[in-house]
Amino acid sequence: MHQSKFLYGVPPTLPQPEPVVHLIIVSLNRHKGYTVSVKPIDIEIQEKLNPALYEVNMKIDNLNVTDMFIGDHMNALKEIFTRVLWKNTDYEIYVTFLKSALELGARKPLRPQEGEGVVIRLGSRSMFSTELLELQKEVQPLNKMQPCPRNFKRTSVERFFRDAGFILDWCAFHLVSS
Secondary structure (H helix, E strand, C coil): CCCCCCCCCCCCCCCCCCCEEEEEEEEEECCCCCEEEEEEEEEECCCCCCCCCEEEEEEECCCCHHHHHCCCHHHHHHHHHHHHHCCCCCCCCEEEEEEECCCCCCCCCCCCCCCCCEEEEEEECCCCCHHHHHHHHHHHHHHHCCCCCCCCCCCCCHHHHHHCCCCEEEEEEEEEEC
16 A cells, blocks of 8 residues: 655755755555665755745644645645735745644644644735735734634634635734744
8 A cells, every 4th residue: 555755844054065955765665575665866955036025824723734735735725815815916825834733832632533733834925915914903812812712713714714624723823024
């Protein structure tokens, strides 16, 4: 049986003599006599030409990091922003940060079938829209709540996220600009 695995992360920040990261992927096939295969891969690092100046930080409670790469989760999330919250942007919206909520100090969910949670930032060079600024004001009172109510669903845009299968932790929602 074949299983997909994902490799994600950030390139080293140390000055490199060449913009290439050398990886060695080691796989173990338990179904064919525990055979091991090794595959070297070189990844060329390129600076983003127009890095994001504005970012939306959010925590999705019901998914794991790997879920974001499976199916259409990433595109569905970006579509909510391009269609509803960050409309008419002249620049692309893309992921600038992605990490497991557990790695950032969140607790493991009580029920194993629930997602561990993922913290994600979407960024763009476009200024925050009026809709995003209004949403920031709407959820601002929640920033003080610890722990955040897991099923809080009184935001004006909650339905768009729920319809796409995302349960957001509105206490973690905030706008970041550089």
